[in-house]
Amino acid sequence: MIFQEFTPQMLDFLAENHIRNSKVWYEEHKADCRRLAIEPFYHLTEHLAPTMLEIDPQFVVTPYKVLSRVRRDNRFTKNKDLYRDHLWLTFRHPKKHLSDSLCYYFEIEQEGWGYGVGYYHIPTDVRDEFRRMILHHDMRYQQARQALEQTPAFSLYGDCYKRPPFPDAPESEQTWLNRKNIGVSYFCDDHTALFDGSFYDIMIYHLKRIAPFYYFLRTAEERVRHQ
DSSP states (O other): OOOOOOOHHHHHHHHHHHHHOOHHHHHHTHHHHIIIIIHHHHHHHHHHHHHHHHHOTTOOOOHHHHBOOSBOOOTTSSOOOSBOSOEEEEEOOTTOOGGGOOEEEEEEOSSOEEEEEEOSSOOHHHHHHHHHHHHTTOHHHHHHHHHHHHOTTOEEESOBOSSOSOTTSOHHHHHHHTBSSOEEEEEESOOHHHHHSTHHHHHHHHHHHTHHHHHHHHHHHHHHHHO
């Protein structure tokens, strides 16, 4: 499938809106924002919904609930910019805060675009549980690791501790155990495939192939909840 709704004009609009930082200007150009940015993301969400629900039937796939807002909530941050210059989609369970939700995501930034699955900030008890699963060579961990090895477009993300919490664990497991946060991501700094629409099929392929990584972390969450 060729998805050709994202354009350079979308990035130009988001960048200018961010730089102007003006509610008046945004309101005057709200129709352009919807046409250039919001509607393409909504349409992509509709196309992705069957795949996402195949991976997890509990995912929220309603477009306006999945897409980030152009207007920032800057009440509790030092950065008082009113508008973002980038947008993203997140597929996660209902009534979950994005900050600690396990989710699939797709993002477009000025510098590039990408997708993946994981946490923004993983809850401590879930991190402890996935570490136990690794140390006990749980089947879900083995499947997640194999999926990542077989899908080299993805790489693990998450800051690492300066001092490994499990120094005696095998070196091959340190990359996983030593993460403060965890997820896998693909990122491309060339917008060509995004704008010509050729990104779509390979993205769908990747999102399905990396699903065992999602199930590994979802299992850790479920075990914490049952405990």
